[in-house]
Every structure is written in structure tokens, then in C-alpha cells.
Amino acid sequence: MRAKNKFIIDRLPKKFNEGMFWGNGRMGSLLYVEQNLACFAIDHEQLWETRDSWGEAPKGCFKDFIENPDKFFDGTYFNNEKKEVNYYRTKLPALSFSVEFAEEITGFYGELDYMTAASEIVFALHGGKKVHCTVYLDSNENLLKIKVDGAKFCIHASGWNMEAGNLSVLKKWGYPTYTTKQESSITHIHQPFSENGLAVLSACAQGTEVYVTIQAVMDKKEKNMDVLAGELEEKNRSLITHYQKEEEGYILKHKQSWADYWDEADITVPNERLQQAYDSEMYKIFSNERESGLPVTLQGIWNNDRRMPAWCGDLHNDMNVQACYWPVYKNNHGKLGAAYIDYYANTMPRLIERAEKLFGVPDAIHCPVMMAPGGYGAGGEWCFWNCLLEPELFVSTDFVWYYEFTGDDKRLESAIYPFLERVIHLYQEIAIQKEDGYLHIPFTNSPEVFKDGRMLIKDDATVVISTLHYLFDHMAEYAVKLKKDAARYEEFNKKLVPVVAGEKGYPLFPGEDLFESHRHFCQMFPVFPLGIDIHSDLAGRSLDAVIDKGYTEYASWSFPYLSIFASRCGRGNMAAMLLELYCQVFRSRNTFCANGDPNWCGVLRVADTNAGEPSDTFTLEAGFIMAAAMSEMFVHRSGHEVYLAYGIPKEWKTASCRQMVIEGGHKISMELENYRIKNVTVEAGKTEELKLHFADYGNFSDRENHELTGGTIYVDGGQSVAGGILPLKVEKGKVYRLAYSL
Numbered sequence: 196m197r198a199k200n201k202f203i204i205d206r207l208p209k210k211f212n213e214g215m216f217w218g219n220g221r222m223g224s225l226l227y228v229e230q231n232l233a234c235f236a237i238d239h240e241q242l243w244e245t246r247d248s249w250g251e252a253p254k255g256c257f258k259d260f261i262e263n264p265d266k267f268f269d270g271t272y273f274n275n276e277k278k279e280v281n282y283y284r285t286k287l288p289a290l291s292f293s294v295e296f297a298e299e300i301t302g303f304y305g306e307l308d309y310m311t312a313a314s315e316i317v318f319a320l321h322g323g324k325k326v327h328c329t330v331y332l333d334s335n336e337n338l339l340k341i342k343v344d345g346a347k348f349c350i351h352a353s354g355w356n357m358e359a360g361n362l363s364v365l366k367k368w369g370y371p372t373y374t375t376k377q378e379s380s381i382t383h384i385h386q387p388f389s390e391n392g393l394a395v396l397s398a399c400a401q402g403t404e405v406y407v408t409i410q411a412v413m414d415k416k417e418k419n420m421d422v423l424a425g426e427l428e429e430k431n432r433s434l435i436t437h438y439q440k441e442e443e444g445y446i447l448k449h450k451q452s453w454a455d456y457w458d459e460a461d462i463t464v465p466n467e468r469l470q471q472a473y474d475s476e477m478y479k480i481f482s483n484e485r486e487s488g489l490p491v492t493l494q495g496i497w498n499n500d501r502r503m504p505a506w507c508g509d510l511h512n513d514m515n516v517q518a519c520y521w522p523v524y525k526n527n528h529g530k531l532g533a534a535y536i537d538y539y540a541n542t543m544p545r546l547i548e549r550a551e552k553l554f555g556v557p558d559a560i561h562c563p564v565m566m567a568p569g570g571y572g573a574g575g576e577w578c579f580w581n582c583l584l585e586p587e588l589f590v591s592t593d594f595v596w597y598y599e600f601t602g603d604d605k606r607l608e609s610a611i612y613p614f615l616e617r618v619i620h621l622y623q624e625i626a627i628q629k630e631d632g633y634l635h636i637p638f639t640n641s642p643e644v645f646k647d648g649r650m651l652i653k654d655d656a657t658v659v660i661s662t663l664h665y666l667f668d669h670m671a672e673y674a675v676k677l678k679k680d681a682a683r684y685e686e687f688n689k690k691l692v693p694v695v696a697g698e699k700g701y702p703l704f705p706g707e708d709l710f711e712s713h714r715h716f717c718q719m720f721p722v723f724p725l726g727i728d729i730h731s732d733l734a735g736r737s738l739d740a741v742i743d744k745g746y747t748e749y750a751s752w753s754f755p756y757l758s759i760f761a762s763r764c765g766r767g768n769m770a771a772m773l774l775e776l777y778c779q780v781f782r783s784r785n786t787f788c789a790n791g792d793p794n795w796c797g798v799l800r801v802a803d804t805n806a807g808e809p810s811d812t813f814t815l816e817a818g819f820i821m822a823a824a825m826s827e828m829f830v831h832r833s834g835h836e837v838y839l840a841y842g843i844p845k846e847w848k849t850a851s852c853r854q855m856v857i858e859g860g861h862k863i864s865m866e867l868e869n870y871r872i873k874n875v876t877v878e879a880g881k882t883e884e885l886k887l888h889f890a891d892y893g894n895f896s897d898r899e900n901h902e903l904t905g906g907t908i909y910v911d912g913g914q915s916v917a918g919g920i921l922p923l924k925v926e927k928g929k930v931y932r933l934a935y936s937l
Contacts, residue, residue, distance in 0.1 A: 196454070196458055196461075197463060198310070199457075199474045200471065201306040201308050201309070202306070202307040202474075202478075202786070203305065203306055203307075204307075205303065205305075206784070207300065207301075207302065207303045208226060208227045208303060208784065208785070209227060209228055209229070210227060211225065211227055211236070211499045211501070211811040212783035212784065212785055212787050212789070212811045212813045213227065213783060213811075214226035214785055215305045215307055215316065215785065217314070217332035217339065217482065218483050218495070218496050219332055219334050219335065219336070219482065220240070220482070220483060220484060220488040220496070221239065221337055221488055222237070222238065222240075222339070222496065223237075223239075223289075223332075223482070223483070223495065223498075224236060224238070224332055224407075225238075225497045225785075226305075226316075226330070230300070231299045231300060231320075232293040232294070232296075232300075232351075233293060233294040233318060233328075234291065234292075234293045234500075235292045235293065235339065235341075235407070236291065236498065236499060236500040237289055237291070237292050237339070237409050237500070238289035238497060238500075239289075239337075239394060239409045239411040240488055240496055241392070241394075241411035241412060242287040242288075242289070242394060242411050243285075243287060243389065243567060244285050244286075244287055244368070244388065244389050245284060245389050245390070245392070245568050245569060245571065252552045252577070253552065253577035254271065254272045254274060254577070255271065255272025255273075256272075256553055256554065257553055257554045257555070257584075257625065257638070258555065259272055260272065260582070260638055261638050268649050268650075270579070272582070273579055273582065274575070274577040274578075284507075285503065285504060285507035285508055285573055286492055286493075286504045286507065286509060287365075287388055287498070287508075288355060288498055288499055288500050288504065289497075289498045289499060290352070290353070290354055290355070290373075290384060290394060290396045290409065290500060291352065291354070291500040292352045292353075292398055292407050294341065294343065294348050294349075294350055294405065295348060295349050295350070296320055296326065296347075297320075297347060298324065299320065299321040300318050300319070300320060301321050302317075302318070303316070303317070303318060303319070304317045304319075305317070307478075309457075309474050309475070309478045310453060310454070310457060311331070311449075311450050312331055312334065312449075312482065313330070313331035314330045314331065315327070315328075315329055316329075316330060324346055326343060326345040326346045327343075327344045328341060328342060329341070329342040332482075333438075333449050334448070334449045334452035334453055334481075335448055335449060335452055336438070337408050337409060337434065338406060338407070338434055338435070338438055339407040340404070340405070340406060341405040341406075342404050342405075343403050343405065348400075349400075350400045352375075352382050352396055352398040353373060353384060354372070354385070354386035354394075354396070355370070355386060355500075356501075357370065359501065361501055361502035361503065362502065362503065364503060370387060370388055371387045373386040373387075376428070378432070380400065380401055381398070381399045381431075381432060381435065383396070383431070384397070384398075385424050387420065389414075391413070391414045391416070392411065392412060392414065392415070393411070393415060393424060393427065394412075395409070395410050395424060395427035395428055395431060396409045397409070397428065397431035397432065399435050401439070404439075408435060410427040453481070456528070457477075459526070459527045459854060460526040460527035460852075460853055460855065461852070461854075462825050462826065462829065462850075462852045462855075463850060463851045464847065465849055465850060466771070466775075466847070468775060469771070469774055472774070472782075472818070472822075473821070473822055473825050475818070476522065476821050476822040477822055479786075479815065479819070480522060480523060480528065481528075481531075482496075483495040483496055484523065484528075484531040484534065485531065485534065486530050486531055486533045486534055487533075487534065488534045489534060490516065490534055490535040490538050491516065491520075491815060492510055493505065493506055493507075493508050493509060493814045493815065493816070495815050497787070502811075505790075505812035505814070506565075507567075507574050509573035509574070510565075510566040510567075511565060511566075511816075512562045512564055512565075512586035512587070512589055513564060513586060513642055514589065514752070514756070514816065515752075515814070516589070516590070517589055517592065517593050518819050518820045519815060520532050520819075521596075521819065521820065521823035522822035522823040524596055524601075524856060525822075525823050525827070525855060525856055526822065526854075526855065527855070527856050529597065529603075532597045533606070535593065536610050537610065539562075539590055540609070540610035540611075540613070540614055542569055542570035543560065543570075543613070543617070544570075545569050545571065546560045546570045546587075546617075547560060547617065549562075549563070549570065550617075550621055553577075553582060554621060554624070554625060556620065556621055556624040558617060559617050559618070559620045559621035559624065560587050560614065560618045560620075561584075561586075562590055563576075563580075563586060564580040564586045565580055583640060584636075584638060584639055584640070585642070585659060587621070588618070588658070588659060588662045588666075590614075590618075591614070591662070592665070592725070594610075594611045594615055595611075595615070595669050596724065598611050598673075599669075599859065600856055600858060600860060602880060602881065604676075607677070611673070612677060612679075615666060615669075619666060619667065619684070619687075622663055626691070627654075628690075631692075632690075633691065633693075634687070634692060636659050637654050638654070639658075639659045640652050641656045641657065641703040641715070641718055642658075642715050642717055643715060644703055644711075646710075651707075653704040653705075654704070654705075655704060655705050656703065656718075657702060657718045657720065658717040658718065660691065660692060660693070660694050661694050661721045661725060661727065662725065663691060664691060664694075664727075665727060667684045667685070667688035667691070671684040671688070692705075696736075698736075700718075700719075700733055700736035700738070700739070701718045701721060701733070702718060703718050708740065709740050709744060710744075712745045712746065712747045713741075713748055714749045714750045714752075714753040715753075716753070716756060716757065718737070719734075719737050719760055721734075722734045722764075723759050723760060726763075726831070726832060726833045727833065728833070729764070729831065729836075729838070730764065730888075734760075734763065738760050738764050738766075741760070746799065747799060747800040748799075749798075749799055750799075751777065751780075751781035751788050751790055751792075751817045752777075752816055752817030752820055754773045754776050754777040754780075755773065755774055755818075755820040755823075756820050756824075757773050758770045758771075758774050758777075758824040758828075758842075759820070759824045759827045762824070762827040762828050762841060762842025763827065763831055763838075763841075763842075765838075765842075765890070766842075767828065767840075767843045767845065770824065770827075770828055771828070771842075771846075772844075773824075774821060779796070780794065780796040780798050781793075783811075783813055786818065787813035787818070788813055788816070788817035788818050790812065790813075790814060826852065826855050827842055828841075829842070829843070829850075829855055829863070829865055830852065830855050830857055830863045830865070831857065832857040832859075835885055835886050836888060837857060837861075837863075837886065838890065839863070839865060839872060839875060839887060839888060839890060840865065840867060840889070840890040843890070845870070847867065847870075848869060848870055849866075849867055849868055851865060851866045851867065852864060854878070856880075859880050859881045859883060860880020861877055861878065861879055861885075861925065862877070862880065863875065863876070863877060863878075864878075871891065872889050872890070874933060875889075875932075875933040875934075876930060876931070877923070877933070878929075878930050879925035879926055879927050879928060879929050879930070879931070880927065882926045884922065884923070884924045885922075885923050885924075885925060887921040887922075887923055888919065889920070889921070921933065
């Protein structure tokens with residue numbers, strides 16, 4: 196297992212996006228400093244506001260939108276009157292914990308060990324004294340351990356300060372003030388929230404050691420709040436007590452958990468900045484995602500304790516959610532995606548209800564763009580964004596990815612197929628047959644293209660049509676596997692209008708090419724994430740059209756996202772450059788993603804939240820794309836074609852990847868040496884025929900096919916194939932070792 200350089204922060208982390216952070220998928224903590232306080236935000240995945248206050252139904256349905264688009268755009272059909280002040284239904288702030296020293300903190304040095312998820316921190320105090328702290332959050336238990344050496348201290352814990360301006364909305368919502376209960380050496384903080392929620396934060400200091408834990412229940416159901424508080428207190432008390440007595444055993448399990456995680460996959464590159472970024476993002480993934488947890492939200496389990504989460508901190512059902520799972524599947528951690536699949540499958544009753552109310556289609560699924568727990572729309576159940584088509588297609592694509600990468604037959608039958616079946620049913624019912632004989636999908640958008648001051652909405656957006664063809668193809672396969680009727684998918688797929696490319700590649704809509712700098716690139720969905728068309732002239736022309744419009748309207752995550760397209764068009768130098776730009780411009784000091792250009796590097800046009808944002812907000816998805824993009828540089832697949840090292844820049848003399856996963860569950864390991872592929876190992880996830888393309892990344896041939904004219908591939912020291920392309924029939928469970936030389 197490769198040793199990883201420690202992540203170092205050597206300046207005072209005065210803002211929320213500047214300090215060390217820890218997580219275990221359910222509990223998260225983030226450190227910042229205020230005067231003589233070392234402050235820890237203590238977050239829990241269950242801290243959600245869930246009440247519905249926007250009415251039972253929209254003022255207009257999808258049929259009305261199509262017939263009266265002007266009324267759609269002027270807001271006639273949306274419930275915009277806030278019936279009560281608690282209209283957001285959002286992720287909620289973290290609770291607060293702090294260690295207080297007698298003197299002001301004037302200096303800071305922290306090292307985070309990615310291998311063990313533990314940090315060594317030195318606080319310099321006014322007057323010259325230094326305080327040494329060891330901090331880690333247990334990988335398997337909700338417990339933050341802080342060991343303080345070098346100064347006296349006291350601890351404080353609290354709920355939300357609803358008198359503060361940034362949290363005053365919680366007071367308007369009618370939330371009770373937190374209460375404090377002291378029990379021997381343990382302080383319990385009770386913070387009620389939502390209509391039925393309760394969080395209990397417990398902190399204990401004994402000698403030089405501090406233990407902090409949190410439990411939260413989103414819905415107390417029939418329990419009395421006092422009874423629930425007692426139960427949560429007891430859980431916290433029991434955990435702290437047992438941890439103190441059996442700490443060595445807990446630590447061993449904690450370290451083993453992280454060791455097992457890091458052992459599953461890896462990437463090494465000769466670029467210090469990109470290497471550090473890959474390691475930090477993979478650390479974030481296991482800190483935030485677990486098989487039995489909740490899906491990833493915009494800020495994950497690292498929400499501020501002094502302000503409301505940015506953009507509602509919701510589940511954004513577009514690329515923002517998808518991107519948090521691409522590296523999970525690609526980097527051999529597919530099981531971590533199970534929580535996403537299970538959660539959305541469990542929300543089906545609410546999503547079915549949405550589809551019937553908004554579209555008039557029973558037994559179908561519609562997802563809001565901005566989603567709170569249970570399938571409710573955040574920021575307004577029936578607001579403009581949550582009445583748009585398409586979010587369910589983004590979710591469905593990830594459902595397909597999960598199965599294609601993991602082969603989880605149990606979830607295919609219980610969750611994936613039933614979910615996709617209902618999404619497809621929605622589009623089958625709203626499709627319109629036109630004079631050309633094809634079925635068309637009305638009132639679509641290509642997120643988030645605007646024209647003449649409003650979102651551009653037309654029939655048959657490329658992202659919609661290409662994704663539907665992708666879903667129908669896979670559902671026909673899944674139906675056969677599950678012994679269901681595949682013909683209904685095949686027949687509809689034949690009738691659905693095809694995507695027609697133009698001179699500039701894939702259009703936004705039929706006849707509507709990209710006309711401005713744009714951040715989403717959704718017209719290129721066939722290239723990624725669908726993988727229908729890669730390393731083709733069409734893919735290259737589509738990428739050229741994007742580049743031609745410039746970067747000015749991008750967001751931070753656009754850069755690693757675009758890097759993936761570069762790799763899938765064989766442009767390794769471009770792929771690496773875009774990742775370097777992201778790392779240099781868009782990351783806060785602690786590696787979280789800043790939405791815009793906070794350091795005023797001049798890469799983006801400064802406007803609204805897209806650039807120059809001085810706040811301490813951050814999101815996760817861009818960094819996770821970063822990890823996915825680096826795996827794409829090494830290997831990606833389309834159909835039976837597998838492309839090796841097509842995103843590697845010419846300047847990289849050496850690099851390697853270990854157990855990168857492609858569709859079919861095949862694990863690819865590869866070493867690059869002296870600007871060439873040295874060897875490749877394929878661990879077959881299923882039995883099928885593949886065609887491996889070996890890139891001579893130091894000397895590409897023509898852009899259209901990237902095929903080599905020379906070179907020999909040796910398979911296990913026996914068979915040899917010339918030409919840089921190897922047909923390889925693999926059998927599930929077997930390992931194939933390939934050597935390549937020019």
C-alpha cells in the first residue's frame with residue numbers, strides 16, 4: 196500500500212473552509228479558530244428540516260406548462276406564497292463544541308494523516324506557549340477524540356445561537372432554544388429541530404482527554420421528546436464510557452477500517468498537486484460515504500455551526516449528486532454507492548406522488564431538482580426548479596452505473612429495476628408523436644442554458660433523448676435477466692427520436708448548437724457519463740465547440756468535469772491542465788471546493804455566486820469529480836472498447852493505477868514507465884469479449900482513432916498481438932496480465 200504525504204495546514208484557520216476536518220459517514224467535524232477557542236462544528240447526517248409548507252399541489256401541471264409557456268415563465272403555475280416562515284426544508288447547521296485556552300491562539304500547525312484519519316495539531320498561544328493536540332473521529336463510532344497536552348483548558352458545548360443573524364431563521368421557524376444538562380463529567384446539549392427531530396451532543400473532559408459524540412433523530416414518531424432525549428443521552432453516555440475503557444480495541448478497528456479502504460484502489464502520478472488532490476478527495480469520500488448511511492448532500496457532513504448551509508445543503512438531483520458517486524464506482528468502492536440507491540428507492544412513494552400531481556401520470560417517478568429528505572422539494576415543493584423535467588434522469592443514470600460497476604443482482608431486482616421502470620413510464624406517457632413518425636419529449640431543458648433572460652426550453656434536449664436511449668437499452672437487458680418483458684422497452688426505443696448531431700457536434704436541442712460559454716456540458720452526455728460515443732470525430736467536434744466559447748461562464752466543477760471529456764477524446768495534456776486549474780483556483784485552504792473564483796484568479800466572469808464569493812461556503816461535488824477525472828485518464832470504456840492511458844499527458848514519464856473499475860466490474864491495474872504503458876492487469880468481473888486500446892501517450896497518431904501503428908502486446912508471456920489493440924475474451928474471476936512494448 197502506498198504511503199501518502201500528510202496534508203498540512205500551517206496558518207490559523209479562521210474561516211470554516213480553512214481548517215482540518217474528520218468524518219465517518221454519519222458524523223462530521225470541522226475545526227476553525229476564534230481568539231482563544233479551538234472550535235469544532237459537530238454535524239450529523241440526520242440534521243434535516245423536513246416539514247412541507249408549500250401546498251399539496253402546484254397551481255399548474257405539465258400539460259399547462261406546454262400549452263402556456265409564458266405563464267410558466269412568469270410564475271403563474273408555482274406556489275410562491277410562503278404560507279409560513281419555515282419554507283426551506285433544508286439541511287440544518289451543525290452544533291458547536293470548543294476547547295478554550297487561557298490565552299489567544301496566535302499560531303497553528305496541523306498534519307492530517309490520510310492513512311489513519313488522525314491529525315497532530317500545534318496551537319501557539321499568546322506569550323509563546325504551545326499546545327499539542329491529537330484529534331481523530333472514529334471510523335466506526337460517532338466519537339471525536341481530542342487529546343490536549345501543554346496547557347490547561349476547559350470545554351464548551353452548545354446548540355444553535357438563534358440570536359445570531361445567520362441563524363435567526365431558525366428562531367422564526369419556531370425552534371426551541373437548546374438546553375444543557377450536566378451529568379458528572381458529561382455535558383449533554385439537547386437541540387430540538389423540525390417538527391419531530393432531536394439532536395443530543397455530549398462532551399466529556401477527563402484529564403487531558405476530551406470525548407465528543409452526537410446522536411440525531413429526524414423523526415421521533417410516537418415517542419415523547421423527554422423519553423427520546425433520555426435514550427439518546429444513554430447512547431452517548433454508553434459510547435463514551437465504553438470507549439474510555441476499551442480504547443485500544445476501538446482504535447485498532449478504526450485503523451483497520453481505513454487500511455481496508457485504502458487497500459482497495461490507488462493512483463500515483465508525477466504531479467505533486469494532483470497527487471495531493473486525489474488523496475484528499477478519496478479521504479473525503481470515506482469520511483462522508485458509507486454503505487449504511489445517507490446519500491451525499493452539497494456540503495455533506497461538514498455544515499457550518501454559525502450559518503445556514505449554502506444552497507439549502509440539499510440533495511441536488513443533477514451532476515451535483517452524480518459527481519459524488521462517479522469516483523466511488525471508478526475507484527473500486529462501489530459498495531459505498533448502496534446508500535444512494537437504497538435511499539432513493541425508499542423515497543419512491545413520495546416521488547410517485549409528485550409525478551401524479553405534476554404530470555398526471557400514475558405509477559411514475561419525478562424527482563425535484565433540489566431534494567430534502569423523503570423526496571420533498573427543498574427551497575419550495577412546487578417552485579420553478581422543482582417543476583422541471585429531467586432530475587430523475589440524472590438519478591437514473593447513477594442507478595445504471597451502480598449496477599454496471601457492481602453487478603449487485605439483489606438491488607437490481609429490489610430497487611434499480613422498479614425505480615427505472617417508473618422513470619421510464621413518466622417519459623412514455625408524456626412523449627408526443629409528430630409528423631416525422633418519431634416520439635418526441637416536450638418541454639425539456641439543457642441545464643442551465645438561458646436565452647433572452649429565461650431558461651431555454653424546447654423539445655428533445657440532447658441530454659434527455661440520449662439518456663432515455665441509454666436507459667431503454669439497459670432496461671431491455673435487465674428485463675431479460677429478470678425474466679420480464681423486454682419488448683416494450685425495445686419497441687419504444689425504436690420509436691424515440693434519435694439524437695442528430697450538427698456540424699459543431701452534439702447540439703443542445705435539435706438545430707440549436709451551443710451558442711455561449713456554458714458550465715454544464717450536458718449536450719455531451721453521450722460522451723460522459725453515458726459512454727455511448729467516445730474517441731470519435733463527433734466527440735472531438737463537440738469538445739471543440741465547448742472550448743471555442745471560453746471559460747467565462749463556468750463554475751468551479753466545470754474544470755474537472757471538462758477534464759473527463761478531454762480524456763475521452765484522447766487529449767491528455769488538456770485533461771491534466773484542467774485539473775491543475777481547478778486545484779490552483781477553486782479550492783479553499785482545506786481542499787474543499789469554492790463555488791466561484793474566491794482568490795480572484797480571473798478564470799471566471801465575476802458574477803453572483805459564480806465568482807468572487809468571499810463567504811466560507813463550499814461544496815463537495817467538484818472535488819469528487821477531480822478523483823473521477825484522474826481515474827478516467829487511466830482507463831474508460833464504451834461498449835466493448837476499453838481505452839488505456841488515453842488521458843495521460845505527454846510530460847508524465849511514470850504513473851500507475853491500481854484496481855480502477857470499468858463497467859462490467861473489471862478491475863484494471865496499470866504501470867506507465869518511460870512515457871509508455873509497461874504492463875496491464877485485468878481482473879475480470881464478468882465473462883465477455885473486450886477490445887483493449889493501448890495509447891502511445893507520448894506520440895499520438897491521428898485524432899480520429901488514436902490507434903498505434905506499431906508495438907506488441909504480450910499476454911502472460913505467450914500470445915502476442917501487434918498494432919496497439921488487443922481483442923481479449925475474459926472469464927469472470929480470472930486475472931489477465933499483459934505486457935506492452937514498442
